[in-house]
Amino acid sequence: MIALRKTRAAFGIEVIDIPDHDAPVGDADVLVDVAAAGICGSDLHAYAWTPSYAFMGDLLPVTLGHEFAGTIRAVGPEARGLAVGDRVVCMPTVTCGACAGCQAGRRQDCESRHIVGLHRDGAFTRRVSLPAANCLALPDGLPLETAALAEPLAVAVNAVDLAEVRAGDAVVVMGPGPIGMAAAWVAQSRGASVLLVGLDDAFRLARAKNVGLAQVADLVSDETLEAATLRVFGRRPDRMIEASGARASLEDGVPLLRPGGIFVVSGIHAEPCTLDATRFVREKKQLRAAHDSTPESFATAIRLLHAHTGSLSRLITHRMPLARGADALALASGRQAVKVMVLPQAGAGAAERTPS
Numbered sequence: 001m002i003a004l005r006k007t008r009a010a011f012g013i014e015v016i017d018i019p020d021h022d023a024p025v026g027d028a029d030v031l032v033d034v035a036a037a038g039i040c041g042s043d044l045h046a047y048a049w050t051p052s053y054a055f056m057g058d059l060l061p062v063t064l065g066h067e068f069a070g071t072i073r074a075v076g077p078e079a080r081g082l083a084v085g086d087r088v089v090c091m092p093t094v095t096c097g098a099c100a101g102c103q104a105g106r107r108q109d110c111e112s113r114h115i116v117g118l119h120r121d122g123a124f125t126r127r128v129s130l131p132a133a134n135c136l137a138l139p140d141g142l143p144l145e146t147a148a149l150a151e152p153l154a155v156a157v158n159a160v161d162l163a164e165v166r167a168g169d170a171v172v173v174m175g176p177g178p179i180g181m182a183a184a185w186v187a188q189s190r191g192a193s194v195l196l197v198g199l200d201d202a203f204r205l206a207r208a209k210n211v212g213l214a215q216v217a218d219l220v221s222d223e224t225l226e227a228a229t230l231r232v233f234g235r236r237p238d239r240m241i242e243a244s245g246a247r248a249s250l251e252d253g254v255p256l257l258r259p260g261g262i263f264v265v266s267g268i269h270a271e272p273c274t275l276d277a278t279r280f281v282r283e284k285k286q287l288r289a290a291h292d293s294t295p296e297s298f299a300t301a302i303r304l305l306h307a308h309t310g311s312l313s314r315l316i317t318h319r320m321p322l323a324r325g326a327d328a329l330a331l332a333s334g335r336q337a338v339k340v341m342v343l344p345q346a347g348a349g350a351a352e353r354t355p356s
């Protein structure tokens, strides 16, 4: 079977042949036929080989892909709670079970966690073996392709939870990629007034409107983040969620937040940033980091996808067969796509599909 693999510690990706699995690798694993796997910002970092992903250097080759849904094809002798034919999504964080965080039930804080599709082989291929404990069964009626949005939506739910967004809050979300768009959607669904901000991002902000986000601003004009925020809310925001990885979103955003407000960082930043700590302290702001997801946020994401399949599935802007995986990564790297789905079961000749 072919796989979309990171093989070298340098820019790029390869579509190569790897041995087919016919059984789960570990006794507590299941083997999943991958129906759809989304391209994540982390895949793009690995593809572009940015410094924040240098940790993968010793692990290569690795098949990328951690946002996926599929059907269980085989079950290991010690895999519990799942059966052949079950439709599942995967929580990509594999925890060690032994560190202080794991022992205390804080799996998100595991100090030797491994991510499927970054530390170990992932889902940009036809079949993937992973621990049964990382799989969550899906409700009937939720299409697998939509279910493959569960991981980024769970990341967004976690970020919104951490921001303690409440009804009536004025919330600015920076970065109209899949995580920012999903976080804006979740915050809006909780009754907040949300402004999604991009920078020269006309395509993705138009898409955000399609997904149901009421207020967007493209800072390509002369308007600053502060001016756009005051224009929309008439006051400084209560909550800000950064999902752009751009240094300016922190350096311009934190001073703009209202006193006592909460600023959540969820982007991966390629460079350090500067913060006026004195003003930050005097205004008693909270700066928090959101990364990854929790089993609770995953369960919420699945529920939301089931209840709002129509609007949330519009986060998917492109679908590509696995054989065109390199093109899919290049496409997802630009600003003319939101979520690009790789379809591993589609034949090499399958056409790219772009919904209206």
Ligand SMILES: [Zn+2]
Pocket: 040, 041, 042, 066, 067, 151, 152
């Ligand atoms: Zn992801």
Ligand SMILES: [Zn+2]
Pocket: 095, 096, 097, 098, 099, 100, 101, 102, 103, 109, 110, 111, 112, 113
């Ligand atoms: Zn651990």
